[in-house]
Amino acid sequence: MTSDFLYRLDTSPRALVKLLPQVVRPPADVALQHIQSGTFQRSMSLLVMGTSAVSGLEVAYEHYRGSYSNPIMYTPVILSGVLSIAGAAAFFSRRMARTFLRYTSFLTVVDGLIGFGFHIRGVQRKPGGWRLPITNIVMGPPIFAPLLFGTSAYLGILASYLQREEDFGQQKIKLESAGNGLHKTDWREDIRTGRFQKHLCVVTAVGTLCSGGEAFYSHYKDNFKYRVQWSPLIVTPLLAGAALGAFASETCANTLLPLAAGAAILNGVAGTFYHVRGILSRPGGKKKPLYNTLYGPPIFAPLLFSAAGMLGMLAYLMRRERR
Amino acid sequence: MVHLGAMQKIKPPQRIFRDDEEVDYVIVGVGSAGGVLLQRLARAGFKVLGMEAGKFWDTERDWVSDEAGSHQLYWNDLRITGGEHPLALGSNNSGKGVGGGSVHWAAFTPRFHPSDFEVYTRDGVGADWPLSYEELEPYYELLEQEIPVAGPAWYPWGKPHGHPYAPHPMGGVGDVLIKGCTKLGIPVSAGGPVAILSASRGNRPHCIYRGFCIQACKVGAKASTLITHVPDALEHGAEVRDRSMVARISMRPDGRTDGVVYIDRDGRERFQRARAVIVSGYAIETPRLLLNSACPGHEHGLANSSGTLGKYLMAQAGNVVLGRFDELIRMYKAPPAHALTEEFYETDPKRDFARGFAIQTVGPLPIAFSKQMMAAKGLWGWSMRREMMEYNHWAALGLLGEILPWADNRVELAAERDQYGLRVAKVTFRLRDNDKKLIEFGKNKVMEVMHAAGAVEVVQESRYAHLVGAARMGKDPSTSVCDKFGRTWDIPNLFVMDGSVMPTQGSANPGLTIQALAARTADYLITQGDAIFNSASRDMTPPPVCRSLSPPDTFTSGAPHLR
Numbered sequence: 039m040t041s042d043f044l045y046r047l048d049t050s051p052r053a054l055v056k057l058l059p060q061v062v063r064p065p066a067d068v069a070l071q072h073i074q075s076g077t078f079q080r081s082m083s084l085l086v087m088g089t090s091a092v093s094g095l096e097v098a099y100e101h102y103r104g105s106y107s108n109p110i111m112y113t114p115v116i117l118s119g120v121l122s123i124a125g126a127a128a129f130f131s132r133r134m135a136r137t138f139l140r141y142t143s144f145l146t147v148v149d150g151l152i153g154f155g156f157h158i159r160g161v162q163r164k165p166g167g168w169r170l171p172i173t174n175i176v177m178g179p180p181i182f183a184p185l186l187f188g189t190s191a192y193l194g195i196l197a198s199y200l201q202r203e204e205d206f207g208q209q210k211i212k213l214e215s216a217g218n219g220l221h222k223t224d225w226r227e228d229i230r231t232g233r234f235q236k237h238l239c240v241v242t243a244v245g246t247l248c249s250g251g252e253a254f255y256s257h258y259k260d261n262f263k264y265r266v267q268w269s270p271l272i273v274t275p276l277l278a279g280a281a282l283g284a285f286a287s288e289t290c291a292n293t294l295l296p297l298a299a300g301a302a303i304l305n306g307v308a309g310t311f312y313h314v315r316g317i318l319s320r321p322g323g324k325k326k327p328l329y330n331t332l333y334g335p336p337i338f339a340p341l342l343f344s345a346a347g348m349l350g351m352l353a354y355l356m357r358r359e360r361r
Numbered sequence: 362m363v364h365l366g367a368m369q370k371i372k373p374p375q376r377i378f379r380d381d382e383e384v385d386y387v388i389v390g391v392g393s394a395g396g397v398l399l400q401r402l403a404r405a406g407f408k409v410l411g412m413e414a415g416k417f418w419d420t421e422r423d424w425v426s427d428e429a430g431s432h433q434l435y436w437n438d439l440r441i442t443g444g445e446h447p448l449a450l451g452s453n454n455s456g457k458g459v460g461g462g463s464v465h466w467a468a469f470t471p472r473f474h475p476s477d478f479e480v481y482t483r484d485g486v487g488a489d490w491p492l493s494y495e496e497l498e499p500y501y502e503l504l505e506q507e508i509p510v511a512g513p514a515w516y517p518w519g520k521p522h523g524h525p526y527a528p529h530p531m532g533g534v535g536d537v538l539i540k541g542c543t544k545l546g547i548p549v550s551a552g553g554p555v556a557i558l559s560a561s562r563g564n565r566p567h568c569i570y571r572g573f574c575i576q577a578c579k580v581g582a583k584a585s586t587l588i589t590h591v592p593d594a595l596e597h598g599a600e601v602r603d604r605s606m607v608a609r610i611s612m613r614p615d616g617r618t619d620g621v622v623y624i625d626r627d628g629r630e631r632f633q634r635a636r637a638v639i640v641s642g643y644a645i646e647t648p649r650l651l652l653n654s655a656c657p658g659h660e661h662g663l664a665n666s667s668g669t670l671g672k673y674l675m676a677q678a679g680n681v682v683l684g685r686f687d688e689l690i691r692m693y694k695a696p697p698a699h700a701l702t703e704e705f706y707e708t709d710p711k712r713d714f715a716r717g718f719a720i721q722t723v724g725p726l727p728i729a730f731s732k733q734m735m736a737a738k739g740l741w742g743w744s745m746r747r748e749m750m751e752y753n754h755w756a757a758l759g760l761l762g763e764i765l766p767w768a769d770n771r772v773e774l775a776a777e778r779d780q781y782g783l784r785v786a787k788v789t790f791r792l793r794d795n796d797k798k799l800i801e802f803g804k805n806k807v808m809e810v811m812h813a814a815g816a817v818e819v820v821q822e823s824r825y826a827h828l829v830g831a832a833r834m835g836k837d838p839s840t841s842v843c844d845k846f847g848r849t850w851d852i853p854n855l856f857v858m859d860g861s862v863m864p865t866q867g868s869a870n871p872g873l874t875i876q877a878l879a880a881r882t883a884d885y886l887i888t889q890g891d892a893i894f895n896s897a898s899r900d901m902t903p904p905p906v907c908r909s910l911s912p913p914d915t916f917t918s919g920a921p922h923l924r
Contacts, residue, residue: 105511105526105560107567107918165367165566177569321536322551325543329513329551333530 050292051355073355076232077206080129082197083139087125089190089345094118096338097187103332104179114153114187117146121194128197135198143194150191153184176255182248186342189245189349199229228359236285238353239295243281245346246302250274253343256336266312269305270343277302277350284353291354299350306344313337364421365588366581369564373417375595380631384408385894386886387621387635389607389650392461393872394859394879395641396586396594397504401883403599404910410600410633411591412623414646415458417603418587424577428728431576434458434465440645441775444789448676453575454828455645459601460587462643463872464577467698468556468584469721470510470873472501474519476707477867480765484708484715486795487765488673488864491836491845492903494520499906500877502924505554507915508584509562510873512553514922518703523922527559528552529568532695534722537684537756541814542702542720549702556584556873557696563914572724574696583696586876593912606781609654610638610663610855618663618855624781636894637854639847641879644674644828647861648772649786651832664832664849664857667839671772671831675866676790678762678800679826681723681733682807683755684816690756697724705806706868714798718762719868720807725757733757737820758811760803761826763868764796772831790825829860829871844899846885847878853897858882883910 072078101111124142128135160179228234257267280298284291317334362370388395391411402409436455456462475494480487512524529552542549558567568582604626613619620634640647648671652662701721734740775787811819835841838850847858888904
């Protein structure tokens with residue numbers, strides 16, 4: 039009886055939106071339709087603007103802590119500023135979205151990859167190098183941070199291929215013609231039509247593992263002094279697993295994925311609270327705000343974990359690829 | 362190959378000048394000032410030779426991360442100390458070996474304040490400098506970039522400025538200073554200014570906070586001229602002749618010097634011809650060498666027609682205030698130098714003394730700590746052992762108080778002779794009223810901070826830090842040894858350039874100022890060119906600041922900061 043009920047319980051976004059109270063149902067419904075048809079370029083551009091500003095701030099102070107000892111350390115700071123501007127420009131202009139935002143995003147992803155290389159080199163340059171991997175990963179440059187820095191650029195790339203809100207219902211893209219051999223569908227086509235759930239699941243899993251890895255060695259560096267420091271490590275396998283599961287199964291995408299993604303988002307928000315509290319409880323407290331932010335718990339790091347959850351939640355809302 | 366820190370190696374077979382080959386400059390003492398002068402002059406193309414009584418360190422072979430094993434870094438030869446308040450000599454206020462004292466300094470690098478350059482004008486005590494803060498400021502900026510200095514991007518005291526490298530994370534003692542100061546509403550600088558890398562630069566790795574700074578940094582993160590300037594000097598054709606003790610400066614009948622007589626590593630006396638000589642032996646060895654070089658026409662020592670040579674020696678009050686805490690402090694971790702406040706630096710009319718002091722972190726390792734405990738609490742035997750077990754619960758803050766220059770605080774020659782047969786220095790020191798009041802007030806203020814931070818027991822040890830003066834610069838040849846570029850008034854091709862030229866000392870650690878003064882003198886010498894060697898005329902125009910002579914990597918790294 040119960041299993042039959044569970045079997046019939048539809049937790050897809052379309053079904054859930056119908057359960058919402060009358061007051062909020064229409065806007066939620068519209069938002070969902072836009073997401074599922076891939077017509078949310080403007081909103082996504084705004085999101086890119088915001089996330090890029092945050093990751094720019096984070097990389098600015100993290101690299102300040104590294105004294106900008108290599109001039110290349112300025113590049114992510116500059117690029118995230120440019121990307122933020124590109125996000126704003128893309129909000130206003132379709133052309134900007136397809137050019138400025140797209141190229142800046144690709145450039146930023148490349149910069150993230152280069153940064154990843156430099157951070158690997160940084161670990162290698164520490165005494166003992168890769169022969170002392172645990173010490174040097176924990177004490178060296180945050181190895182996955184450059185990849186996480188690429189998250190907003192990745193969103194920028196997605197945004198640049200989406201349709202705009204005003205395109206909704208215009209049927210500009212006729213997928214029906216795709217099957218006739220004249221027109222080959224590729225990943226861009228999927229993005230334009232909001233069909234990139236599986237793709238997003240993979241990215242979610244990678245992002246979660248990187249972000250969870252960061253949380254692991256950062257909290258390890260603090261000896262897991264507080265039990266709550268384990269929480270992102272519990273959520274990490276759940277979300278990464280759910281995302282990979284959702285890649286294989288639609289059921290998983292409609293059940294485990296939103297639960298795990300929600301947990302990650304909440305975990306990040308709670309983490310931000312704890313990190314702020316940690317900064318304030320340092321010697322000098324709010325009388326030394328800049329110094330304590332610089333050397334206290336990284337104030338934006340939990341939000342990066344939330345960002346992984348947000349990707350998962352977005353994946354849940356998307357339609358699946360046709361193939 | 363000689364190791365200079367964990368990542369830097371240089372090949373020592375360098376240029377070697379023959380004794381009869383006339384070099385342009387002989388620099389006596391390759392320490393903070395000597396290292397910078399050597400590098401600048403070599404880059405400018407002069408034939409320059411640095412004589413160093415100690416050895417050219419191989420940091421991997423010669424240095425140990427051990428408190429007891431690091432004594433060879435100091436000048437341990439015989440010296441006589443005396444007076445009403447005798448100074449302890451031969452440890453942290455001396456240096457021997459290439460890099461000199463910068464090998465074992467804690468590397469605090471605050472600038473002097475503008476007021477330090479006109480103490481007499483402002484307060485009617487001490488002396489004025491023959492130059493202003495503004496004249497030295499560009500060299501402060503340049504050296505902070507070269508060394509480089511880590512610290513806050515905005516530093517409020519003196520003339521506000523920032524630092525090119527990011528501040529360091531706090532150790533336990535820094536946390537104590539910050540807690541105490543913020544509780545009392547005293548502004549405090551966290552993480553610098555200190556000449557220790559907070560991020561790597563070129564072939565120098567960043568600090569790993571293991572705490573052996575004043576035992577000489579094997580990592581190479583802490584700056585010393587041995588690793589910052591000497592390698593570049595050697596690359597540009599300078600020679601460093603180590604284990605060579607200069608016995609006297611040789612004079613020609615025409616009143617100019619023609620070189621130095623020195624005792625080489627095999628104990629032979631040799632003569633090195635030079636067109637000019639720069640003495641950079643610091644506050645005791647510089648006057649000692651000049652006094653030991655007395656000869657017909659200079660019976661009271663070289664450059665001593667004013668009679669001020671050896672006088673106006675200054676030490677800073679360096680009282681250490683120790684506080685015991687219930688929680689763990691672990692003061693051996695992190696560099697001893699990483700936080701300070703200069704809130705009490707300037708003369709305050711509300712206090713009954715002139716000038717002021719700074720409060721800084723100190724992180725004594727166990728041997729130093731046990732000495733402090735012995736001095737502060739009179740511990741011995743079992744009671745000492747018991748207190749030593751509490752080491753990890755103690756924090757140490759240091760007073761750095763300005764002691765004014767007094768003529769009878771001085772360096773003279775004693776009758777005793779050292780292993781080379783040279784007369785050794787005798788140092789006499791006495792505090793005056795102003796000094797005593799300042800120390801009393803400062804000491805109590807540091808104790809107040811320690812209590813405010815939550816210490817359950819607070820004790821203190823009286824001691825002194827740093828040595829400057831004894832060959833002071835000035836505007837008037839009758840009251841000073843040298844002019845504002847270190848050129849002695851009496852002998853046109855003899856220079857003094859090190860801490861001994863300072864007329865007053867502020868309550869800032871002197872290292873950065875010594876290096877800045879040396880870089881400025883180097884610019885002067887380069888601008889003057891052959892006039893130094895041939896002419897007796899004295900051009901007092903300040904030289905243009907030369908930025909093209911800095912060591913490699915100077916301008917390629919650094920964070921945004923207030924200039």
